[in-house]
Amino acid sequence: MKKIIFLSLLVFLFAGANAQDESKSLKKLPAVSVKTLDGKTINTAELSNNGKPMIVSFWALWCKPCINELTTIADVYEDWVEETGVKLVAVSIDDSRSTSKVGPTVNGKGWDYEVLLDANGDFKRAMNVNMIPHTFLINGNGEIVWQHTSFSEGSELQLIEMVRKLNRGESIDSH
Amino acid sequence: MKTIYRFAVAAVAVFFSFHSTYAQGILEGGRVSGNFQLDAQVYRADSAIGAFEVEEKMRMNSFANLLYTNGNFSAGMRFESYLNPLLGFDERYKGSGVPYWFGSWRNEQFEITVGHFYEQFGSGMVLRSYEERNLGYDNTIRGAKVKFSPAQGVVLKGLIGTQRFFWEQGPGIVRGLDGDFALNDIFDKEGKLKTRLTIGGSFVSKYQPLEEILVENGDLLVLPANVGAWAARFNLSNGGFSLDGEYANKMNDPSSINNYIYKNGESLLLQASYSTRGFGAIVSAKRTDNMSFKSKRTETGNTLDINYLPALTRQHAYSLSAMYPYARQPNGEMALQGQINYKIKKGTLLGGKYGTDIAVNYSRVTPIKKNALSGDTLTDVAGTLGYESPFFAFGDSAYFSDFNIEVQHKFNKNFKLLVSYLNLTYDIAVIEGHPGEEVVKANIFIVDGTYKLTEKQAIKVEYQHLFTKQDEGEWLQFLVEYTFAPKWYFTISDQYNYGNPDKDRRFHYPTLSAGYTRGSNRLSVTYGKQREGIVCVGGVCRNVPASNGLTITLTSSF
Numbered sequence: 001m002k003k004i005i006f007l008s009l010l011v012f013l014f015a016g017a018n019a020q021d022e023s024k025s026l027k028k029l030p031a032v033s034v035k036t037l038d039g040k041t042i043n044t045a046e047l048s049n050n051g052k053p054m055i056v057s058f059w060a061l062w063c064k065p066c067i068n069e070l071t072t073i074a075d076v077y078e079d080w081v082e083e084t085g086v087k088l089v090a091v092s093i094d095d096s097r098s099t100s101k102v103g104p105t106v107n108g109k110g111w112d113y114e115v116l117l118d119a120n121g122d123f124k125r126a127m128n129v130n131m132i133p134h135t136f137l138i139n140g141n142g143e144i145v146w147q148h149t150s151f152s153e154g155s156e157l158q159l160i161e162m163v164r165k166l167n168r169g170e171s172i173d174s175h
Numbered sequence: 176m177k178t179i180y181r182f183a184v185a186a187v188a189v190f191f192s193f194h195s196t197y198a199q200g201i202l203e204g205g206r207v208s209g210n211f212q213l214d215a216q217v218y219r220a221d222s223a224i225g226a227f228e229v230e231e232k233m234r235m236n237s238f239a240n241l242l243y244t245n246g247n248f249s250a251g252m253r254f255e256s257y258l259n260p261l262l263g264f265d266e267r268y269k270g271s272g273v274p275y276w277f278g279s280w281r282n283e284q285f286e287i288t289v290g291h292f293y294e295q296f297g298s299g300m301v302l303r304s305y306e307e308r309n310l311g312y313d314n315t316i317r318g319a320k321v322k323f324s325p326a327q328g329v330v331l332k333g334l335i336g337t338q339r340f341f342w343e344q345g346p347g348i349v350r351g352l353d354g355d356f357a358l359n360d361i362f363d364k365e366g367k368l369k370t371r372l373t374i375g376g377s378f379v380s381k382y383q384p385l386e387e388i389l390v391e392n393g394d395l396l397v398l399p400a401n402v403g404a405w406a407a408r409f410n411l412s413n414g415g416f417s418l419d420g421e422y423a424n425k426m427n428d429p430s431s432i433n434n435y436i437y438k439n440g441e442s443l444l445l446q447a448s449y450s451t452r453g454f455g456a457i458v459s460a461k462r463t464d465n466m467s468f469k470s471k472r473t474e475t476g477n478t479l480d481i482n483y484l485p486a487l488t489r490q491h492a493y494s495l496s497a498m499y500p501y502a503r504q505p506n507g508e509m510a511l512q513g514q515i516n517y518k519i520k521k522g523t524l525l526g527g528k529y530g531t532d533i534a535v536n537y538s539r540v541t542p543i544k545k546n547a548l549s550g551d552t553l554t555d556v557a558g559t560l561g562y563e564s565p566f567f568a569f570g571d572s573a574y575f576s577d578f579n580i581e582v583q584h585k586f587n588k589n590f591k592l593l594v595s596y597l598n599l600t601y602d603i604a605v606i607e608g609h610p611g612e613e614v615v616k617a618n619i620f621i622v623d624g625t626y627k628l629t630e631k632q633a634i635k636v637e638y639q640h641l642f643t644k645q646d647e648g649e650w651l652q653f654l655v656e657y658t659f660a661p662k663w664y665f666t667i668s669d670q671y672n673y674g675n676p677d678k679d680r681r682f683h684y685p686t687l688s689a690g691y692t693r694g695s696n697r698l699s700v701t702y703g704k705q706r707e708g709i710v711c712v713g714g715v716c717r718n719v720p721a722s723n724g725l726t727i728t729l730t731s732s733f
Contacts, residue, residue: 108516
């Protein structure tokens, strides 16, 4: 019985893969429940930036490179928003051990991002995130057009370049 | 259990056949995504540091997730392979297979999941199933889950299943109900009120067939087949203020962990915070008393946990500051934590051009007070109610305390610096289970500077120094990293245990590491020696034995 299920699952997945080649549709944000800092529950499929590009970045308080990435972008964020209209959504995967510390830390650092709490990793799993930082770029139609893991000084330049490309309507190499 | 499993299998099968037969049109919108990770290590024996001969020479952990989504339908599976498990992972993972698969369907009100799933009620004190792949932790539930939202602001959840135990399922059945009510969304739909209040409650029960056991004094104990636990929670926020709390209570649950006492367990978590742009403060307090809750009575390891008890201590990110991480004590602890984050403004004397970030954090964990029951001289006697414990009393000595301060400043466009100091008290005898060992008192200094050579190239230098008279004495670490964004990194580092009281054990642990990233594909290679230590992510810690050799990590998401 077990084998039949796996087999049918596999067949199904391949059928899906073929369908994907035909339609060339891009993956959209999955529908998962996450919380905002003031305790509201929202559906991630409804995240949007009014038709403009959006950056979704997975991070945690215990992740040094993640904090580096968000701090580096914070210095230039105002300019980015003004130039491109981009919005950054910072998804914390801290669990209940430290979710309450996320708000005070974000505010204490003066970050202007939209911050979401994914305390049990549901959004993280639905986005296939393994290691953080993991950053996604979403186009105005809500489709995931680019992603990147890890951060080193200067990586933010590549990210904003992708946003500019998107705004100019140029195609993006999905890797 | 069999019935549930059959039901789940049948439901998935029906769903799939339905889809493939009738749903050609819908199928066109389907998407497959996934990820993959492989960690392989080639081991070299190094008897000096305690790295033993590994017969296989090389071991590997890997997994791949495949996820299919199509509108409101999703299905997924994970293949895992441990050939054989890396040192430090439980040997019972040996083998390959598909321990995780699910099908899920949702509309505006319902979400139904069959197969394996992860879930958390409130802060997790009565139920949390989750995974930390890199620590080998996974207590996923196999069964069925329904989420129902009859009105805006109301979320009801119900679930039933058994938990993963390596390649098998644990013997207990877990049943749970949870309700979450965002009162503003229910009663104040226009959002006139500034104050937001959310309340919630859960009930969880586990079933394991009735069992009778003989304990040391010859008594025959009857262990309850059904054990219930409940929790109530609230979250109140107004502008920058936030107050939240959860209380959990568990009925008598004699187990190996609590030495078969029949006392009820309880736990309380309270947190208050205030923040405004440039300033954030939080205080938290927690009491845990006899709250280990597992779906198998005799299990004592990091498996089959039904609940999660968050540790109220900071998780450190540098290797020496993370050398003595706290591990929560489910049988009883009192914890306090406070943290302040402050940003000295741009354009001031101390803030400079970019501002200065300051973070101060303090936490302290003590045992709970235990008094013997009247008529008894000892506490925790099997078959009794165990002990009496005054709710608000802190134990005398500390299991753990941690004062730390971190200052981060960017001097100019190219140079930034982080300086950190920590003062730790760590009861190694209790936390690591090494009776008789002296409590570790350590001071740690960290300096971390990054200098940008060009727009995309940077050099990072880390200096870490740990001072202690206990355990293995003083440690010093240097690390130099060169990065060429966004693709390359090269790191060279050395940890030196120069203060080990045993002069013959003053070892160096040098490593070389390099990595390449392209989009969401990453390959890293590390060669060198690794000290024995504890790696913690989330709430779980894993003891990693000393090793010497080559490690390869490959990750990819698509």
